[in-house]
Amino acid sequence: MRIFASLSVAVLALTTFTVSAQTAATPKAPHKVNQKSAAPQVLVAQTPPMGWNSWNFFAGKVTDKNIRDAADEIVSTGMKDAGYIYINIDDTWEGDRDADGVLHSNSKFPDMKALADYVHSKGLKLGIYSSPGPKTCAGYAASLDHEVQDAQLYASWGVDYLKYDLCSFREAVMTKQAPDDPAAQMRLMEAAYAKMDKALKATGRPIVYSLCQYGWDSVWEWGPQVGANLWRTTGDIRPQWNSIYSILGEQQGLAKYVAPGHWNDPDMLEVGNGRLSLAENRAHFSMWAMLAAPLLAGNDLPNMKPEIKAILTNPDVIAIDQDKLGHEATKAYSDGEVDVWTRHLSGGAMGIAVLNAGSDRYSTHPFHLDLAKLGLHGAQKAKDLWTGKEMELTQNMPLEIASHDILLVRIAAPK
Ligand code: GLA
Numbered sequence: 001m002r003i004f005a006s007l008s009v010a011v012l013a014l015t016t017f018t019v020s021a022q023t024a025a026t027p028k029a030p031h032k033v034n035q036k037s038a039a040p041q042v043l044v045a046q047t048p049p050m051g052w053n054s055w056n057f058f059a060g061k062v063t064d065k066n067i068r069d070a071a072d073e074i075v076s077t078g079m080k081d082a083g084y085i086y087i088n089i090d091d092t093w094e095g096d097r098d099a100d101g102v103l104h105s106n107s108k109f110p111d112m113k114a115l116a117d118y119v120h121s122k123g124l125k126l127g128i129y130s131s132p133g134p135k136t137c138a139g140y141a142a143s144l145d146h147e148v149q150d151a152q153l154y155a156s157w158g159v160d161y162l163k164y165d166l167c168s169f170r171e172a173v174m175t176k177q178a179p180d181d182p183a184a185q186m187r188l189m190e191a192a193y194a195k196m197d198k199a200l201k202a203t204g205r206p207i208v209y210s211l212c213q214y215g216w217d218s219v220w221e222w223g224p225q226v227g228a229n230l231w232r233t234t235g236d237i238r239p240q241w242n243s244i245y246s247i248l249g250e251q252q253g254l255a256k257y258v259a260p261g262h263w264n265d266p267d268m269l270e271v272g273n274g275r276l277s278l279a280e281n282r283a284h285f286s287m288w289a290m291l292a293a294p295l296l297a298g299n300d301l302p303n304m305k306p307e308i309k310a311i312l313t314n315p316d317v318i319a320i321d322q323d324k325l326g327h328e329a330t331k332a333y334s335d336g337e338v339d340v341w342t343r344h345l346s347g348g349a350m351g352i353a354v355l356n357a358g359s360d361r362y363s364t365h366p367f368h369l370d371l372a373k374l375g376l377h378g379a380q381k382a383k384d385l386w387t388g389k390e391m392e393l394t395q396n397m398p399l400e401i402a403s404h405d406i407l408l409v410r411i412a413a414p415k
Contacts, residue, residue, distance in 0.1 A: 042206035045229035046260045047322040049161070049208055049294045051086025051127065052079075053268050056239070056298025060092040060138055063108045064115055071119045073301035080124065082313040083322060084297065086161050086208070087119050088127030094140035101149055103141055116158035127161030127208070128154055132192035133168030142168065143196065151199035151207075159207060164196055166213035186217040190226060197227030210265065210294075215250075220257035220264060230263040230294050237267035239274025241404055244284045245357055251291055255328035258292055264328065265294050272299030272308035279405035282386060283355055285311050286408040289321035290329035290343050290353050316385040317408065320351045329353065332374050338367045338401070342374055350374075350414045352382070352393075356401040366398035375414075382409040 052070050054062040071087050074080045095106035105112045119126045130150060131142035143150045143164075154162060169192055170185075178184035193211055200207045211223055211231040223231040233254060234247045247266045254264045269288060271281045288295060297312055304312075311317075320343065329343035329351065337358030343351040354369060371380065371393060380393045385408045393409065401407055 044206050044208045048263045048292050050083045053088040053296045055090035057300050070301050071122050086125050086127045090129045091136045091138040112157045125160035128159045129163045131165045131167045133172045135168040137167040147196050147199040151203050155203035155205040161208040163210040194226040224262045230265040232265045239270040241280050255330045258328045260326040268296040268298045283406040286406045289317045292328040350411045352409050354407040366400050368396045371395045380411050382411045
């Protein structure tokens with residue numbers, strides 16, 4: 001399915017966005033983006049959104065105070081200055097609808113407008129969460145048949161970002177209305193996402209639109225057409241190496257679908273969560289940056305260790321993620337358990353990630369980097385983005401990379 005998908009995205013690329021030459025294939029079918037209606041909109045997410053989301057650490061326990069604390073910490077830790085701007089409330093903020101159908105927040109969130117004002121007073125932006133179904137994944141009230149009302153409500157509070165999570169829409173609408181017709185189910189899903197996009201745009205407020213439907217029906221093919229600024233490509237991430245590495249593997253073939261304003265979302269960061277080792281945190285963050293992924297931290301900010309802060313705020317790594325060209329890395333080759341990814345950066349620069357995915361391989365069997373396989377000729381001047389040191393890469397040079405660790409370099413002038 002991904003092979004055919006490249007054609008339809010090429011259409012988008014040619015007509016709407018600035019994208020790489022690799023997407024410029026012959027258009028197959030006309031795209032549906034209405035440039036006229038899109039023109040007056042303030043452009044959002046021109047680089048992958050950065051911020052913090054409550055789910056990966058707090059899950060269903062998140063409160064107003066946690067969100068305010070997160071906003072405070074984003075500022076005091078220097079994360080705001082590093083680019084983290086969105087403070088996103090995930091699931092479990094929702095209360096009941098009143099007689100007029102207006103949704104109210106629950107007792108954990110006594111005053112959403114006041115909370116939004118607080119977040120904005122810090123120079124940050126606020127994100128919120130809902131579902132196109134009757135209930136969210138955690139079983140709270142969601143937006144089915146209240147899309148316009150909810151979008152207006154979010155805008156009245158001052159919400160800047162919506163994560164819209166498929167969840168109960170599957171059983172309540174897709175399988176109910178089209179029980180034996182998977183294609184019709186997918187059309188219902190797309191229509192639901194388009195409906196909320198329309199409702200958001202009608203508010204006149206610039207709101208980042210984040211699709212969360214786990215990559216179903218090759219969402220990267222049609223996400224931009226329903227106004228998505230980002231779309232989840234996989235199921236939920238967990239703070240474990242296997243989860244991170246398997247999500248990374250699932251990104252292959254998706255690079256051609258991204259462009260400024262439209263990003264693949266391999267899910268929020270687990271940096272600093274669970275029992276990830278420092279190497280794993282570093283590798284996870286490096287690869288998400290190489291993938292031009294949204295960088296939504298999901299850790300316990302008030303208790304963040306200095307070494308985790310150092311990872312999340314590394315300016316050189318963030319610069320890879322936020323590179324204006326908006327390209328995503330592709331895997332150049334694997335050798336044994338070592339994967340080599342490259343990314344084209346603005347100004348003709350190049351990012352290279354060498355990831356040791358093995359559980360033990362180390363200096364007894366150094367990996368030899370084949371620059372020729374990356375299209376490079378001879379020795380290259382590079383910067384190691386984790387040590388900050390200049391280095392020289394040479395053909396077949398041996399690299400000793402610990403288990404689950406990474407070498408991430410930037411070559412300013414590749415030869
Ligand atoms: C789904 C999403 C998660 C999170 C939860 C909330 O599982 O994929 O990211 O939003 O729902 O219930």
